[in-house]
Amino acid sequence: MPEPGPNPIDIGTPPPASNDEDADLLHPDDLQATAKAKPRGLVRRVLISILLVLAVVAVAMLGFTSWRIIAQRHAELEIQPSVGPLSLDYSQEGASTADYLRTALAAEVDLDRTYGAVYKEAPDKNVLFLAGTGLIWTPGQDLDAAMNLISDEEGAVTDLKDVEAGPLDGTMKCGVTKSADGDLTVCGWADHGSLALAMFNNRTPEEAAPLMLALRNATETR
Known part of the structure; x- marks a missing residue:
């Protein structure tokens, strides 16, 4: 009677096949959308920075004008x-x-x-x-x-x-x-x-x- 062979190697359970939802995460359209979102975010930050600078300048001008009025009004x-x-x-x-x-x-x-x-x-x-x-x-x-x-x-x-x-x-x-x-x-x-x-x-x-x-x-x- 033949000798029993070695035990089979357990290679584990193969991972499940990716479904359509997971595949969409790597879709080229999504990559393009992400690439477009970055410039839009940069533009938004630049605009916010410009608005902040303009606000600071406006406050400074208002303060300077107020100072001139106070300094000159009692002539x-x-x-x-x-x-x-x-x-x-x-x-x-x-x-x-x-x-x-x-x-x-x-x-x-x-x-x-x-x-x-x-x-x-x-x-x-x-x-x-x-x-x-x-x-x-x-x-x-x-x-x-x-x-x-x-x-x-x-x-x-x-x-x-x-x-x-x-x-x-x-x-x-x-x-x-x-x-x-x-x-x-x-x-x-x-x-x-x-x-x-x-x-x-x-x-x-x-x-x-x-x-x-x-x-x-x-x-x-x-």
Whole structure:
């Protein structure tokens, strides 16, 4: 009788065949979808980062604007008897003109207090000065509105250019307008607490700008 052979080797139970659901996990379409999802996620992160940067910039600008308003809103003006080569005109005509200028500015711009003055340097050179104080939210726009006051009386102020505003900051501009006696140079400044205009005869804008800055430095304090 033959000898019994060796015991068969147990190779275990074969793994079950993968079903359709498991096969789908490795489907090429899924791989493409995953590849597309990565760029979309990157774009989303970039957009979020940009929005965060814009928010930080906006907050910084708001803080800077608020600081400027607080720093400038309590401006005070005092008409000086003389500024450089200019001397205040105390005549009746000068006082009447100054009062007219003050009233005209008060009607054009919402200010708490207004001032007017006429300065003379020589018989053929004078300066009509009008100014006021109050909380001004948009200095540049209010200065343009005040320039319209000159436009109504003499003609449009043209060739307006930004000039040095000095240590008091804000905005300052000079331009030219027509009058019956020839060209007048018009300069003005505005900040969050004050606004002023001055008309110079027989002076170019380049000559009037430093004189306007001297008027401001002598007249305005905070």
